[in-house]
Amino acid sequence: MLISEVVNKIKSKELSSEQLVREHIEKAKTLGKELNAFTTVIEEAIEKAREIDRKIAAGEEVGTLAGVPCTVKDVIMTEGVRTTAGSQYLKDFIAPYSATVVKKIEAEGAIIIGKTNCDPFAFGGSGENSGYGPALNPVDKSRVPGGSSSGAAAAAAAGIGLFSLGTDTGGSVREPASFVGTVGFKPTYGRNSRYGLIAMASSFDTVGIFADSVNDVAYVETILAGKDPLDATTYDHPVPDYTAAAQKSSVKGMRIGVPKEYFAEGLDDEVREKVQTAIENLKEQGAEIVDISIPLLPIGLAVYYVLVPAEISSNMARYDGVRFGPKVSEDYHENMMKGRGQFFEPEVKRRIMIGTYALSAGYADAFYKTAAKVRAKLTQQVTDAFKDVDAVVGPTAPCVAPKIGEKSDDPLAMYLMDIYTVTANLTGCPAISVKCGTNSEGLPIGFQIMTNRFEEEKLFMIAQNCTN
Amino acid sequence: MKLTREEVRRIALLAKLDLTDEELDKYAGEISSILDYVSQLKDIDISDVTDTTHVADFAGPVLRKDEAGAPIAKDKITINATEGRSEGSSFKTSKIVGGEE
Numbered sequence: 049m050l051i052s053e054v055v056n057k058i059k060s061k062e063l064s065s066e067q068l069v070r071e072h073i074e075k076a077k078t079l080g081k082e083l084n085a086f087t088t089v090i091e092e093a094i095e096k097a098r099e100i101d102r103k104i105a106a107g108e109e110v111g112t113l114a115g116v117p118c119t120v121k122d123v124i125m126t127e128g129v130r131t132t133a134g135s136q137y138l139k140d141f142i143a144p145y146s147a148t149v150v151k152k153i154e155a156e157g158a159i160i161i162g163k164t165n166c167d168p169f170a171f172g173g174s175g176e177n178s179g180y181g182p183a184l185n186p187v188d189k190s191r192v193p194g195g196s197s198s199g200a201a202a203a204a205a206a207g208i209g210l211f212s213l214g215t216d217t218g219g220s221v222r223e224p225a226s227f228v229g230t231v232g233f234k235p236t237y238g239r240n241s242r243y244g245l246i247a248m249a250s251s252f253d254t255v256g257i258f259a260d261s262v263n264d265v266a267y268v269e270t271i272l273a274g275k276d277p278l279d280a281t282t283y284d285h286p287v288p289d290y291t292a293a294a295q296k297s298s299v300k301g302m303r304i305g306v307p308k309e310y311f312a313e314g315l316d317d318e319v320r321e322k323v324q325t326a327i328e329n330l331k332e333q334g335a336e337i338v339d340i341s342i343p344l345l346p347i348g349l350a351v352y353y354v355l356v357p358a359e360i361s362s363n364m365a366r367y368d369g370v371r372f373g374p375k376v377s378e379d380y381h382e383n384m385m386k387g388r389g390q391f392f393e394p395e396v397k398r399r400i401m402i403g404t405y406a407l408s409a410g411y412a413d414a415f416y417k418t419a420a421k422v423r424a425k426l427t428q429q430v431t432d433a434f435k436d437v438d439a440v441v442g443p444t445a446p447c448v449a450p451k452i453g454e455k456s457d458d459p460l461a462m463y464l465m466d467i468y469t470v471t472a473n474l475t476g477c478p479a480i481s482v483k484c485g486t487n488s489e490g491l492p493i494g495f496q497i498m499t500n501r502f503e504e505e506k507l508f509m510i511a512q513n514c515t516n
Numbered sequence: 517m518k519l520t521r522e523e524v525r526r527i528a529l530l531a532k533l534d535l536t537d538e539e540l541d542k543y544a545g546e547i548s549s550i551l552d553y554v555s556q557l558k559d560i561d562i563s564d565v566t567d568t569t570h571v572a573d574f575a576g577p578v579l580r581k582d583e584a585g586a587p588i589a590k591d592k593i594t595i596n597a598t599e600g601r602s603e604g605s606s607f608k609t610s611k612i613v614g615g616e617e
Contacts, residue, residue, distance in 0.1 A: 127592075144592040238572050251570050277580050281572060350554040361531060368532075370609045372596065380610040389534030397533055401524070401543055402550055404531040415554065421562040427571045459546050460553055476571045 051116055051210050051264045052291070055157075058115040059104060065115025069097035069159050072117035075208045076162050083184045083206060085199040087122045088130050088163040097159050111156030112271065118153065119209035121200045122163040123170050124255065125244040126150055129160075133246045134196075135168035136179035137373050137391040147244025148276045149213060149255050156271055161209055165199030168393040170215055170248045171360070172196045173223060173465045176456045177395040184452070185228055187492060191449040194224030194465075197258070201228045204258035211268050212258040217248045218352055219444075219469025221256035222481035226494020227449035229483040231511070233257045233265045236501045237476035238283045240269075241276035249359035250281075252473045262482065262512040266294035269504065285502055293505035297512040300334035304510070305437030309345040310468055316447045322485035322493045323443045326514055330441070333513055340440070342433050344426040345471060351426065352470040353463060354406050354419035361403030364396070398459060427475045434500040439510050443468055444481040444494030468496060478504050480511045519544045519551075 057063035076089045100115040120126060123133045125143035127150075132138045150160070167177040175198025176182040183198040185191040186206040193202040197214030201224030204212045214221040216234035225232020234256040242253055255272065259265045273287040306327060311320060331337050367373050369383040374391055377383040392400070406415035433440060445465050455461045472479035477498050484495035495514055499507040521537070524544045528535045535543070597607050 140596075142595050144595050145588050251572075277585075280579065344560070347556065347560060350557050353550060354554050354557070365532075370612070371607065378610055380612050383610060384532050385534035388532055392533070394539075397531075397535070397539070398543060398546060400531045400533065401527050402547055405527050405547065405551070408527065408530060414558070417567065418557050418560075418562060419554070420568050421565040422557055422560050423571065424565050424568040425560070425562060460549055463550075474571070 050261065051113070051259070051267050054116060054210060055112060055114050058100070059110065061104060065097040065100045065159065066094060068115065069093055069117045069161060072208055073161050075206075076203070079206050080162065080203060080208050083186055083189070083202045084181050085165055085183050085202040085206070085208065086119075086162040087132050087134065087165050087180050087199070090129060090161055090163070093117070093159045093161045100157055100159070113153055113268075114157035115159060116157070116211075117159050117161045117209050119162050119164050119200060119203045119212045120150060120160050121166050121197050121212070121214045123166060123215055123246040123248070124150060124213055125246070126160060126163065129163065131163065131246070132180070133169050134166040134178045134180065135391070135393060135396065137367060137387070139179070141372065145244060148241035148278060149272050150244065152271055153213070153268070162203070164197070164203055164212065167196035167198065168396050169246060169360075169364070170196040170217060170220055171395045171399050173219070173462050174198070174450065174456065175224075176452065177393055179393050182452055185449050187228060187490070188449070191451055191491070192227065194227035194445075194449060196220040197224050200258055201225055201230065201232070204228070204230045204260070210259070211264055214256050214258055215245060215248070216254050216256040216473065217252045218356060218473050219466045221258060222469050222479060222494065222496060223445050223465060225258055225481040226444035227492065229486070229492025230258055230260065231262055231265050231480065231482050231515070233269065233480045234472055234478060235269065235273065235504060236478045237473075238281045239478070239502070239504070240272045241279040241282050243276055243278040247363040249356040250363065251359060252356060254473070262480070262508055262515055263291065263294050265480070266290035266508045283502075288505055290504055290508055294508040294512050296509050298334075299330055299510055299513045302335045302438040302510065303338050303436065304330055304335045305338050305340040305433055305440045307340050307342045307345055307433075307440060307442065309342060310442030312346065314446050314464065314467070315443060318487040319443050319445075319447065319493050322487070323495055326484035326495045327441060330510070330513065338437050340433055340437060342429050342440075344422065344429050346467070347422060348426060348470045348474050349463065349467045351419045351422045351474060352466070353402070354415050355423060357399045357403030358406045358416050359403070361400045361407060364400050395459075423474050426471070430471065430475045430477065431500070438499065438506055440498045442496055444496040445469070448487050448489075448491040448493060472498050476501050478507050480507055482511050482514045484514065518548045
């Protein structure tokens, strides 16, 4: 059932929000616990659901998400609720205010039932870096659900909450969506507010959405999108009705670009086959398939792993042991060094170290400035590609969900899972992952669509076509 | 390119991370392999690109008008001040300025 249909049933008193929220909290405490999908389950949510039911009974106005249970990744602040960012460093941190995206969905009546597990500060591609243990893939519990929005993906695929807010800095919504077989969307950079999001890499971070269907994602995005005075990087562009766009669902006459660089070595054969079938399907629906080349695509990951750690090392400087973090010493300097050394997870320290190195005297030109220029050049190539095609498609990830522990000892192998997703973050473009089949073991395979900046409507139209 | 333990120790100090020798050696190897991977960037011709920090293009002014907004209440901001660190509406911290630093 679509989210809009659930809302209608709640509004018409056919369905009680309290009942629905109670069921989802119960599921979060049982199946969600088994999957380690949550850092915090919010039992008080039942009170809020009861309040929605009361308003409806009293004939008061309620919003477009009235009474709908949902989940929020634990790097997104929720006032008065513990927000750990998936790190032991913030294990006791209570969010003093809510993120704008949280305020927006709550203003429409959404009921947040839990904070989802994730890689610490969203650093990771499998969920295994979390300071609270790895979340498990509901399709196969011996496998990771992907990351960094690991718990969000696991919860969404397990049907806990009707949608889930995640964050996508290099693929952290799309890659896990691919691994668990759900829909995962990353907006244009600056489309959704980042205010109240615990920062990872500020020129890359976006708030994205997991849901069962493209329709549901479009429905929620219509609420999230827009200018926020509290985030200077949000745009004033009008917000169209994305739901209406998703329902149009036509690709007739569209030009769909298939970059040859997405199908080079390193791509799993079964993934390649299913993605090619998805492309064939688009052709059958009337789209024109165009072979294109974006020469710098393969270098995107190298650009990403310079610029993102550099921004991370700057952003993480706020964890100085004064305003945040555990107290381990009376001495300011020792407290900072030891607190960070002891309570940051290994991947957090690794990325801070890479970034610090890339920005340090003597290396900043060779690493940071060079990478920033290659980013600009890649962005130009992608912008040029969109002069000729409506969308660029390919696999979301080069493989299906790995086994837990399979790649966790090799950071570079882990980073390579992001090779197709980072392009959208480097260039600021919106992108979506939809399930295009399963492999011989029944593991989901994701199909990625990317459009030019602010062309979410087109993105949803094409994505809808791929799921029909 | 292989970083030495001493180079990694220098970076850790810059990054304000207290690491064990075991960690220093582990990161030396891992960071070296990542630096090797990203070194392919030097082969790209960027002579025609100007310095850039952001891909977003903001046409209008990004700063808001200098008007008072709704502030976050002090008691909310200090909610995370742990015992012994908070006094009333302030954070109590160790001495930050002065001393040998």
